[in-house]
Amino acid sequence: MSAATTRSRTPDRLCAEAVDLARAAAEEAAAPGVVGEHVGMLSEGDRVVTHYFECKELGYRGWRWAATVARASRAKIVTLDEVVLLPGPDAVLAPEWVPWSERLRPGDMGPGDLLPTDAEDLRLEPGFTGVDEPLPNSPFSEEMAELVEAEDAEVTPAAPAQLPTAPVRGTIAAVAEELGMRRARVLSRYGLHVAADRWEEGFGPQTPMAQAAPATCVSCGFLTPIGGSLGQAFGVCANEFSPADGRVVSLAYGCGGHSEAAVMPAPPRPPAPVIDETRVDPFPLRPAPDSGSVPEATDEDTAELGHS
Numbered sequence: 001m002s003a004a005t006t007r008s009r010t011p012d013r014l015c016a017e018a019v020d021l022a023r024a025a026a027e028e029a030a031a032p033g034v035v036g037e038h039v040g041m042l043s044e045g046d047r048v049v050t051h052y053f054e055c056k057e058l059g060y061r062g063w064r065w066a067a068t069v070a071r072a073s074r075a076k077i078v079t080l081d082e083v084v085l086l087p088g089p090d091a092v093l094a095p096e097w098v099p100w101s102e103r104l105r106p107g108d109m110g111p112g113d114l115l116p117t118d119a120e121d122l123r124l125e126p127g128f129t130g131v132d133e134p135l136p137n138s139p140f141s142e143e144m145a146e147l148v149e150a151e152d153a154e155v156t157p158a159a160p161a162q163l164p165t166a167p168v169r170g171t172i173a174a175v176a177e178e179l180g181m182r183r184a185r186v187l188s189r190y191g192l193h194v195a196a197d198r199w200e201e202g203f204g205p206q207t208p209m210a211q212a213a214p215a216t217c218v219s220c221g222f223l224t225p226i227g228g229s230l231g232q233a234f235g236v237c238a239n240e241f242s243p244a245d246g247r248v249v250s251l252a253y254g255c256g257g258h259s260e261a262a263v264m265p266a267p268p269r270p271p272a273p274v275i276d277e278t279r280v281d282p283f284p285l286r287p288a289p290d291s292g293s294v295p296e297a298t299d300e301d302t303a304e305l306g307h308s
Contacts, residue, residue: 213254
């Protein structure tokens with residue numbers, strides 16, 4: 001360990017004694033009555049010491065005012081370096097910052113909000129592969145255009161205004177655009193699976209509503225089919241009284257608003273119980289006179305025995 005490192009761990013005597021200078025600087029930077037007791041000091045290096053004071057601000061529990069003082073070599077005057085408010089070991093801190101793209105949740109977007117999609121989003125894939133791009137040796141390609149500009153040459157002997165242009169009509173891209181199918185990006189297989197899992201979690205066969213439903217959506221008249229590969233497992237509910245109205249639901253989902261719930265056959269009645277616990281069997285309060293072995297006697301005959 002070097003001598004400089006050893007000196008930096010030992011606080012300078014004059015800087016360590018400059019508590020009043022550090023307190024005055026902290027009180028000047030803070031509001032009145034906010035700087036508390038001196039809670040410690042830390043040697044920052046040769047002739048550099050930071051004094052810590054308790055912060056009494058209500059919103060900064062556990063924070064400390066840090067006033068750093070320093071002294072020049074062979075000087076006897078201690079000067080102020082800086083005053084800052086720093087969190088202590090028990091300070092209440094804000095949670096770790098999370099990027100907005102990770103904080104965003106479904107339903108957070110409002111009118112006028114823009115949500116840029118990442119160029120490398122795994123849920124999307126290119127919708128147009130560029131099959132109509134001209135060949136590299138074609139007079140319409142960008143490489144040939146740059147070559148013409150560099151060498152000051154012409155592809156054809158005609159004037160620049162009469163040079164051929166890339167055809168628009170008749171290409172695959174033009175036909176796809178007319179049919180409404182030319183999109184820059186479309187859902188990838190991963191995006192389809194993610195959407196299907198999300199929809200099935202909200203309106204799928206494992207939900208409590210579907211477990212108590214009389215039938216599934218595949219036999220409901222309010223189900224509106226959708227196209228594409230997702231149409232084999234999902235549809236759109238069009239029942240205004242259903243909790244899934246206007247939502248994409250699984251064909252195995254169901255609710256009490258099924259279109260055929262009123263005309264479904266009633267469940268069979270259970271058989272009669274072997275022991276009918278609902279009937280009341282009458283029992284006599286007194287046995288019949290001839291039911292026992294004791295002969296019938298009058299009250300006068302039993303009076304001597306003490307019976308009434």
